[in-house]
């Protein structure tokens with residue numbers, strides 16, 4: 001820390017601002033006065049769980065890190081919030097029917113997540129949405145009562161259609177949404193064979209395109225959807241076969257993360273117009289399904305234009321859906337339909353936090369704190385030390401003086417390098433000059449940044465990037481934050497503790513994979529420059545970072561690059577009776593080495609046999625004692641059960657610390 005005053009003036013409010021917590025947390029996360037990240041699961045300031053407490057308990061139980069913590073209460077909270085927002089809108093605009101959410105399980109199919117959502121949504125009649133055969137097979141047995149909706153999107157083969165009809169025969173509200181015309185023919189022929197009148201909906205190919213990164217999910221470019229001419233063909237067939245009551249739902253989907261509310265409103269206007277026309281032709285459509293797309297504000301950044309954030313709140317979303325549908329229906333004098341949305345991301349993103357340990361720092365190596373040059377040090381080292389003393393002690397230095405100090409240091413460093421090449425300077429002295437150079441740069445840079453000057457000389461401006469650390473983290477970008485790798489989605493990352501201390505380092509986070517893309521390139525922060533994360537210097541305690549808003553899409557899309565598998569997961573519930581205010585209900589183990597190898601067709605028996613053969617040859621040649629051979633083989637066999645990540649409990653901390661440049 002540069003000075004005592006700076007240290008004293010830092011408060012947790014500064015941390016809240018620096019990491020933009022209020023922007024992205026939607027009230028579910030905050031920082032307490034001890035500087036710890038808190039999951040405030042009910043957003044009321046009373047039901048808070050310190051993530052560091054959860055971590056401590058998990059360590060005691062021997063859970064391997066990295067670990068994904070799911071706050072089940074947050075899922076419940078989101079389900080409630082969504083339905084209450086719609087209830088408020090329906091009340092405010094005197095809408096004539098109800099709202100029912102369905103959860104698209106592709107966003108996070110984990111059984112516990114789906115069950116939690118269903119349970120929390122039961123009072124509101126919440127249902128599910130599936131988009132593939134496997135998802136349908138998982139979802140169908142979860143329709144507890146006959147009223148729960150299961151909307152089936154995706155392109156459906158005969159096997160899938162049969163399962164849907166089975167659901168309908170059992171009296172369940174399983175509604176296939178036709179994406180292509182041929183599905184309609186398939187449905188009719190299968191239903192007539194069963195002698196039942198099928199129910200179905202239609203996904204309309206709207207003129208309105210989506211907005212944001214998934215814009216092509218809607219509009220002319222989308223993969224799915226029935227065109228208006230095809231829709232008319234369907235109507236004719238229904239009239240011929242006297243199946244008018246079958247067509248019960250209209251659907252569209254603009255794509256995920258719709259960032260502009262205006263786009264959504266246009267889509268709703270268009271579909272409601274179609275709805276009104278159909279109703280007037282006597283088609284008894286009951287449900288209007290406006291798809292997913294309700295956004296999550298990961299970046300909490302409104303300054304970068306619409307592409308960097310979501311320009312509406314949950315309530316505005318609900319108001320827009322309700323009001324747009326009502327206005328068109330009233331103008332056309334048709335009844336208000338039951339409204340459905342398929343919000344997935346917005347329900348699940350907040351509830352899970354990935355906790356990752358920093359294994360070490362690669363930093364531009366500074367001179368040890370107590371260093372004093374002696375007579376035996378080279379003149380260049382002593383001169384650089386004088387410069388360091390100057391910048392450290394003179395607190396009133398102006399920019400021009402800081403620049404001068406920097407020039408001194410850079411010049412001396414070059415001098416040291418030339419002398420080293422000529423064989424005049426011993427390697428220890430060169431190392432010292434190097435360390436002094438980085439120390440001077442650090443102090444100068446800190447002063448420059450604190451000066452908040454509007455204009456900086458280019459060399460000082462560049463110092464920041466020059467000096468940044470690399471923090472090596474125990475995770476894989478490809479497994480845990482695939483969307484960051486594939487299209488630069490930013491996720492909030494915050495140390496889970498020590499936030500009452502001013503972060504004194506800036507770092508780029510790198511992962512365990514051998515891929516140069518295995519790093520976090522952009523961060524959520526209050527700084528204009530998003531390429532670094534503010535972090536603390538490492539000490540002897542583990543340094544843990546929380547990756548937030550991980551609950552939507554990331555878990556399920558994870559990739560096994562370098563054979564890093566799924567991380568361990570725990571499910572946490574708030575409970576006032578417990579000393580720390582929570583309990584851990586369930587732990588799902590991380591993928592073991594054995595499991596991940598099996599996916600690429602390596603099996604322990606065969607591997608062990610091969611290893612045995614190698615070892616046996618060494619024993620036979622007299623190069624290895626049989627007892628040692630047994631031990632080596634046992635050790636090899638033990639690794640099959642290990643997790644794929646860095647094992648911080650085996651030989652803990654031995655190799656840890658800050659590796660030097």
Ligand SMILES: *Cc1c(COP(=O)(O)O)cnc(C)c1O
Nearest residue numbers: 253256257292293342343344345
């Ligand atoms: C992916 C998808 C959703 C979920 O979208 P979110 O943006 O996560 O709410 C909903 N409906 C359909 C048809 C989808 O393909």
